[in-house]
Amino acid sequence: MPSSALIYTLAGIWIAVIGLRGVLAEEHVFRKIVASNIFGSGVFLVLVALARRAPDGPPDPVPHGMILTGIVVAVSATALMLALLGHLHDTDPDDREDSP
Amino acid sequence: MIVFDLLSALFICMGVFFFFASAVGLLRFPDTLCRMHALAKADNLALGCVILGAVFQQTDPLIIGKLLLIWVVTLLSSATGGFLLAQRIRRKHLAQQEAG
Amino acid sequence: MTTGLIFDIVLAFSLVVLAIITLRQRTPGESVVQLMIFGLLLALSWLRVDAPDLALTEAAIGSGVTGALLLAALHRTGFGTPFPSAVSPWIRYPVTIGCALLGAVLSLVVMYTWDQPAGLTDPAYAHLEESGTQNPVTAVILNYRGYDTLLEIGVLLVAALSVYTLSGPASGTPVKPPGPIFRFYMRVMTPVFWLVVPYMVWVGGRAPGGAFQAGALLSGLGALTLLGPTPWPLRLKRRVVRWGLSLGFSLFLVTAAWMWQYGNLLAYPTEQAATWILLIEIACTLSIGISLTVMFAGCAGWLHEDPERAV
Numbered sequence: 001m002p003s004s005a006l007i008y009t010l011a012g013i014w015i016a017v018i019g020l021r022g023v024l025a026e027e028h029v030f031r032k033i034v035a036s037n038i039f040g041s042g043v044f045l046v047l048v049a050l051a052r053r054a055p056d057g058p059p060d061p062v063p064h065g066m067i068l069t070g071i072v073v074a075v076s077a078t079a080l081m082l083a084l085l086g087h088l089h090d091t092d093p094d095d096r097e098d099s100p
Numbered sequence: 101m102i103v104f105d106l107l108s109a110l111f112i113c114m115g116v117f118f119f120f121a122s123a124v125g126l127l128r129f130p131d132t133l134c135r136m137h138a139l140a141k142a143d144n145l146a147l148g149c150v151i152l153g154a155v156f157q158q159t160d161p162l163i164i165g166k167l168l169l170i171w172v173v174t175l176l177s178s179a180t181g182g183f184l185l186a187q188r189i190r191r192k193h194l195a196q197q198e199a200g
Numbered sequence: 201m202t203t204g205l206i207f208d209i210v211l212a213f214s215l216v217v218l219a220i221i222t223l224r225q226r227t228p229g230e231s232v233v234q235l236m237i238f239g240l241l242l243a244l245s246w247l248r249v250d251a252p253d254l255a256l257t258e259a260a261i262g263s264g265v266t267g268a269l270l271l272a273a274l275h276r277t278g279f280g281t282p283f284p285s286a287v288s289p290w291i292r293y294p295v296t297i298g299c300a301l302l303g304a305v306l307s308l309v310v311m312y313t314w315d316q317p318a319g320l321t322d323p324a325y326a327h328l329e330e331s332g333t334q335n336p337v338t339a340v341i342l343n344y345r346g347y348d349t350l351l352e353i354g355v356l357l358v359a360a361l362s363v364y365t366l367s368g369p370a371s372g373t374p375v376k377p378p379g380p381i382f383r384f385y386m387r388v389m390t391p392v393f394w395l396v397v398p399y400m401v402w403v404g405g406r407a408p409g410g411a412f413q414a415g416a417l418l419s420g421l422g423a424l425t426l427l428g429p430t431p432w433p434l435r436l437k438r439r440v441v442r443w444g445l446s447l448g449f450s451l452f453l454v455t456a457a458w459m460w461q462y463g464n465l466l467a468y469p470t471e472q473a474a475t476w477i478l479l480i481e482i483a484c485t486l487s488i489g490i491s492l493t494v495m496f497a498g499c500a501g502w503l504h505e506d507p508e509r510a511v
Contacts, residue, residue, distance in 0.1 A: 001201070004208035006314055008249060010307050011212035017303035018219045025295040027287040030228050030273075034235050037266060038219050041242055044258070045215075051319065052249040058336070059250045060319040065340030067254055068412055069352045071261050072488070076359035078266055079495035082273035083366040086501060089277040173392065180385040187379070 008049035016042030033081050040074040108156040115149030122146060132189055136182050143178035147171055204248075211245050232270040239263025252408035253337045260416035265492055268423055272500035332473025334406040341410075342477045346466045350456060353448045353484055360445055360491040363498035378428035386424060393421040397489075401481050405474075411481040415488025422493030426502060441490060448487025452480055 019042055022035025044067045051063040118141055125138025151171045155164050218241060222234040243259040246252075324336055324344065331339035341349045397414045404410030455476055456466040468476045497503050 001205075004205055005249060006311070007205075007208050007212045008245060009310050011216050011245075013306045013310065014216050014303050015219045017299045017306075018216070018223065020302070021296055021299040022223045024299070025287055025292050026223070030270075031223065031231065034231050034270070035223055037235060037262075038222060038238065041239065041258075041262065042219070044254075045242060045245065048246050048251050048254055049249055051251070053314070053316075053319070054321065058321060058325065060321045061324050061336035061340045062320045062345070064251055064254055064337045065345050066348070067251075068257055068337065068341055069348050071254075071257050072352055072412060073355050075261050075265055075269070075492070076356050076495070079269050079492075079499060080359050080362050080366075082269055082499040083363040083495075086273055086276045086499060087366040173389075176385060176388065180381060183381050184378075 003055055005049045005052040005055075008052075009046050012042045012045030012047075012049055014042070015045060018042070029085055033078060033085070036081070037074065037078060040070070044070060104156045108153040111149045111153035111156070115146045115153060118142065118146035118149060133186060136185060140178065140182060143174055147174055208245075208248055211241065211248065215241055215245060228274055229271075232267055232274065235270070236263050236267035239266065253335075253404075253410065253413070256408055256413045257416065260413055260420070261492075265416055265419060265423075265496070268420075268496055269499045272496055276499065276501035330470045330473070332468060332470075332475075332477045333404075335404055335408070335410065337408075338404050338410050338477070338481075342480060343468065343473065346452075346456075349484075350449075350452045350466070353452055353487060356488065356491045357445060357449045360494045360498075363495050364503060367498040367501060367503035382428055386428060389424070390421065393417060397421075397485065401478075401485050404481065405478070411484040412488060414485045416492065418485060418489025419492030419496065422489060423496045426493065426497055426500075441494065444486050444490035445494065446487075448480075448484040451483040455480060 016039050019035045019037070019039025023032050023039060026032050026035055047063045047067050047070075051060040053060075122138045122142035125141070126135050129135045129138055148171055151167050155167055158164050158167070215238065218234065218238045222231055222238055225231040225234055239262045240259055243255040243263065246255040246258060324340060327344075328334065328336060328339055331343040333339050333342070397418050400409045400414035400417060401411060402409075404413070459465055459467050462469050494503070
């Protein structure tokens with residue numbers, strides 16, 4: 001009988017893989033940014049589910065701390081990507097194939 | 101007490117039903133304004149029922165106060181957000197009517 | 201097969217499906233909304249694996265702030281045009297197959313190595329009394345792994361500064377001035393925000409909460425404030441913004457250097473640990489709130505638009 005942590009770990013792996021595929025195979029920049037967020041979220045899910053491997057007792061707080069850091073870094077990266085996108089749009093707004 | 105448990109179960113079931121109805125409405129209604137009408141049921145009625153069900157499980161008045169605060173803040177936020185969205189839709193309709 | 205397990209299976213499956221759906225939406229606005237929904241369901245799943253701090257942070261930052269940033273960027277660069285057609289099949293199919301293989305390999309690895317001994321739970325809880333706080337996650341991020349948090353605040357500062365650099369002249373359509381309903385909402389909610397933010401910082405010492413969640417709430421208040429004209433005391437002056445951005449990182453650095461006299465960098469002496477942690481949390485909350493607000497303004501194109509509204 002698989003534990004819920006195992007189910008979430010597997011789900012996290014597949015979510016990360018879906019995000020990775022989106023980053024690599026999508027042409028539109030905005031979709032790449034959304035896919036990179038999904039990639040990050042999948043990795044976080046894997047980490048937090050692995051922290052819950054022992055079925056009883058408290059969860060492992062060290063991966064929790066790493067994910068807390070990771071969420072903030074991920075949002076910083078997203079903000080930077082979006083600022084770059086906006087800057088690209090300002091300097092060359094028309095006829096770009098990947099302007100949203 | 102068993103009465104409180106039964107009341108909690110009753111209210112949470114009602115809340116789940118209203119959430120489900122609201123989700124069905126969100127998917128099936130033809131127009132954004134109609135969908136917001138369905139969303140209002142989720143934010144006001146369904147959340148209120150679920151929180152009421154949770155309140156019946158608590159004895160600490162501070163926790164009950166915090167739960168009710170969640171509901172009040174969600175009511176305010178969803179009302180304001182719904183109004184802003186509807187205002188934008190109406191302005192867009194008016195602009196479309198003026199244009200064509 | 202307990203009900204909890206059934207719920208987990210359904211939720212995990214929904215998350216995977218939702219991830220696929222998010223990447224198949226046709227317009228940018230739709231994909232942002234799907235991403236926010238995905239983030240919220242992800243927070244629910246983290247609650248199921250006993251990570252309430254993370255669920256709070258993901259709901260606030262991962263779903264809320266990220267969604268706000270994406271929508272702000274769409275406001276700056278134009279909404280709603282559908283995505284162009286996909287990339288050529290020569291790239292699409294091999295990448296998809298490669299990623300699927302990677303997923304399968306990783307899944308097998310996880311399933312075969314599942315019964316390895318546990319991680320660092322015991323040492324983390326063993327030293328909890330001397331760490332200066334009762335919340336184990338706070339102890340991890342601000343005491344055991346303080347360097348990580350120090351550098352993370354540094355990354356946040358660098359990103360906020362870069363967003364400042366990248367926001368050019370006024371772009372995007374200006375937002376219509378808000379009406380009485382939004383003003384009423386702000387009048388009611390601003391004090392509520394200012395009450396909940398310190399409460400979150402304070403309660404993070406013994407319950408789920410802490411600097412990051414409070415900082416995310418503060419940035420929510422900042423983003424809401426930027427959406428409408430606010431009276432003068434609430435409008436941030438540039439000096440306040442600059443000090444706020446650098447406060448978290450500088451205080452952390454100063455603390456690390458101050459601790460040199462006790463031996464290692466960033467090693468608090470046991471009796472002062474709680475005080476230092478609280479100070480750093482307060483500074484980081486302000487920093488995170490202002491940084492995320494600056495990023496929101498930058499993504500929306502509002503950073504240098506109008507001296508009256510400029511942040």
